[in-house]
Amino acid sequence: GENVEQHPSTLSVQEGDSAVIKCTYSDSASNYFPWYKQELGKRPQLIIDIRSNVGEKKDQRIAVTLNKTAKHFSLHITETQPEDSAVYFCAANDGAGSYQLTFGKGTKLSVIP
Amino acid sequence: SQTIHQWPATLVQPVGSPLSLECTVEGTSNPNLYWYRQAAGRGLQLLFYSVGIGQISSEVPQNLSASRPQDRQFILSSKKLLLSDSGFYLCAWRVGTGNTEAFFGQGTRLTVV
Numbered sequence: 001g002e003n004v005e006q007h008p009s010t011l012s013v014q015e016g017d018s019a020v021i022k023c024t025y026s027d028s029a030s031n032y033f034p035w036y037k038q039e040l041g042k043r044p045q046l047i048i049d050i051r052s053n054v055g056e057k058k059d060q061r062i063a064v065t066l067n068k069t070a071k072h073f074s075l076h077i078t079e080t081q082p083e084d085s086a087v088y089f090c091a092a093n094d095g096a097g098s099y100q101l102t103f104g105k106g107t108k109l110s111v112i113p
Numbered sequence: 114s115q116t117i118h119q120w121p122a123t124l125v126q127p128v129g130s131p132l133s134l135e136c137t138v139e140g141t142s143n144p145n146l147y148w149y150r151q152a153a154g155r156g157l158q159l160l161f162y163s164v165g166i167g168q169i170s171s172e173v174p175q176n177l178s179a180s181r182p183q184d185r186q187f188i189l190s191s192k193k194l195l196l197s198d199s200g201f202y203l204c205a206w207r208v209g210t211g212n213t214e215a216f217f218g219q220g221t222r223l224t225v226v
Contacts, residue, residue, distance in 0.1 A: 031212055032213070034214060034215070041220075043203065043217040043218060043219050043220055044157070045217070046214050046215075046216075049214065051212050089157060091215075093212065099162055099164055099170075100159060100162065101147075101159075101215050102159070103156050103157040103159075104156055105155055105156035106156050106157075
């Protein structure tokens with residue numbers, strides 16, 4: 001099955017700086033890579049996703065890049081704000097047509113005002 | 114629009130007691146349903162998933178079981194809880210397979226004492 005590794009486990013940045021979270025996956029057949037944000041005590045919510053037919057996707061201050069050859073993808077948050085503080089999870093589906101979504105262990109991002 | 118309900122939000126149970134957590138989805142038919150567990154400081158671990166009524170796939174051997182008595186109802190159970198069953202349990206649903214978003218319920222914080 002799919003194995004997703006996520007780094008770093010914790011990240012502290014100054015407000016206004018950029019944050020980068022990286023993930024690697026093992027199944028070369030995976031073709032869907034979502035990122036979720038989980039605020040304390042709440043449910044994870046999708047913030048951005050990318051499919052394997054594109055290399056980069058942006059949504060305002062958030063961007064995701066995908067390198068299928070190297071089997072890694074990254075989340076980039078620019079101009080960080082205190083409300084960006086949360087745990088972020090990357091995930092990958094277990095191959096095309098799979099029912100399963102495998103998550104990384106999460107990154108706790110703290111944005112220091 | 115689709116919504117997912119999960120209850121209870123918090124639960125404190127003694128060791129050896131039974132467990133029943135319920136999840137229902139509205140606004141969609143034949144969803145794929147999932148139970149995840151999130152232990153403190155760890156990622157989202159897939160416990161069970163179901164692609165249809167009465168169809169349950171288990172990802173890890175454990176003290177828990179799942180059932181899907183109706184199309185949009187997913188139940189997580191245990192006959193006798195262990196201390197190690199404590200955690201944050203999340204129900205989720207997806208439509209189809211592959212590259213579709215997972216939507217999470219609000220979660221149940223289970224503490225076994």
